[in-house]
Amino acid sequence: MSGVVVSLEEAGGRPKKGQPASIKPLMDLVAPDMERVNQLILSKCGSDVALIPEVARHLIDSGGKRLRPMLTLASAVMCGYTGTHHVTLAASVEFMHTATLLHDDVVDESDRRRGKLAARMLWGNQASVLVGDFLLGQAFRMMVEAGSMHALDVLSHAATVIAEGEVMQLGTAQNLETTQDEYMEVVRAKTAALFAAAAEVGPILAGSPKSAISAFRSYGNNLGLAFQLIDDALDYGGSSQVLGKNTGDDFREGKVTLPVLLCYRRGSENERTFWREAIERGQSDDSRLEEAMRLMREYNALEDTLARARQFCELAQxxxxxxxxxxxxxxxxxxxxxxxxxAS
Structure with a gap:
């Protein structure tokens, strides 16, 4: 796949010449606080019900960069916060994210998560949903402990929006008549809402002015939108190491994503029949995946998806x-x- 890479030199945050961009600078800056976040996460996974910590730790220990809680930590410190409640809120953000992953895998009937068997494949759908509910409950308890009604309002609203996004996704699942606007609304709710809230609560804790709070909300929202579109493109042209799942999983599961919508709209009637058979009727074996990837190339669906991701990154910048x-x-x-x- 031909990647689309944006230059961010003007922001002063570009890596040194000859070095690829990395998440490591952020990880290094928040490392001491992330250690405290990780300890808090482990302590809050405890329960007398043995299955709860077992399922929770399966997903928590399975990897992931924990970008969302890092946004909370970094935004708080960047705005001058010197207390400890940013650690508590960062842990609650990660619990919210983990809960949504457990729920998503049940709704999407996914078999794998981050290269491992999904929790639902090991413990069943009921346990996955209920442990997700437990984690959400713990997340709200930590929000209350942080003592900021404004932060609680932001994160609880995000939880509502995420749930709305999950319901909206049911209406777009395997539905090729979904419009691009409808799809982006799902992405905004399911993915971007938590990125936005995670970034926003940092300056709220710091007592920052409304302009700073809005700026970080915009940063997180646009980063979240870009992040999902990049994942959409990578499913048809990335590596399993980058994705944390197998390339083509979205296709096999009949997911309607932006590259699919672009191909469906731009193709001939015969090609639209191909997409209906693959996405709506589940005829999505590996030979059809090859054809899907060919059509992606023919109609520039991946490049155009990444170009839109670039626009969101520029807005975040x-x-x-x-x-x-x-x-x-x-x-x-x-x-x-x-x-x-x-995606390069």
């Missing part, structure tokens, strides 16, 4: 433009370039 230069600002800017370089 602009959101932080008025903040003074700092190590945290540079690291958050590099996250944008890193996200796009995943």
């Amino acid at each position: 602009d959101a932080l433009a008025t903040f003074e230069d700092s190590a945290h600002k540079h690291a958050l800017t590099e996250v944008l370039e890193y996200s796009l370089m995943r």
Whole structure:
């Protein structure tokens, strides 16, 4: 696949010449706080019901960069926060994310998550949903412990929006008549809402002005939109190592994503019949995956999806433009370039 990579030199956050963009600068900056987040996560997974920590730790220990809680930590410090509640809220953000993964795998009937068997394949759908509910409950308890009604309002609203997105996705599943606007609304709700909230609660804790809070919400929202579109493209042209799942899983599961919608709209009637058979009727074996990838190339679906992701990254970059230069600002800017370089 031909990747689309954005240059973010103007933001001052570009990696040194000759070095690829990386998430490592952000990870290094928040490492001490992330260690405390990880300890808190483990302590909050405890339960007298043995199955709860077993299922929760299966997913929590299965990898993932924990970008969302890192956004909470970085935005709080960047805005001058010196307390400890950013750790509590970062842990609650990760619990919310983990809960949505458990629920998503049940709704999507996914077999694998981050290269491992999905929890539902090991313990069943009922246990996965209920443990997800437990994690959401723990997330809300931690929000209350943080003592900020504003932060609680933001994160609880995000939980509502995410649930709405999951329901909206049921209406778009295997439905090729879904419009691009409808699809982007699902992405905004299911993925971008938590990125936005994670970034927004940091400056809220710091008592930052409304303009700073709005800027970080915009950064997180646009990063989340870009992140999902990049994943959509990678499913048809990336590697399993980058994706954390097998290439083509979205196709095999009949998921309607932006590259599929672009191909379906731009293709001939015979090609639209191909997509209906593959996505709506489940005729999605490996030979059809090859044809799907050929059509992606023919109609520039992957390049155009990544071009849209680039636009969202540029909006995220602009959101932080008025903040003074700092190590945290540079690291958050590099996250944008890193996200796009995943698809190169």
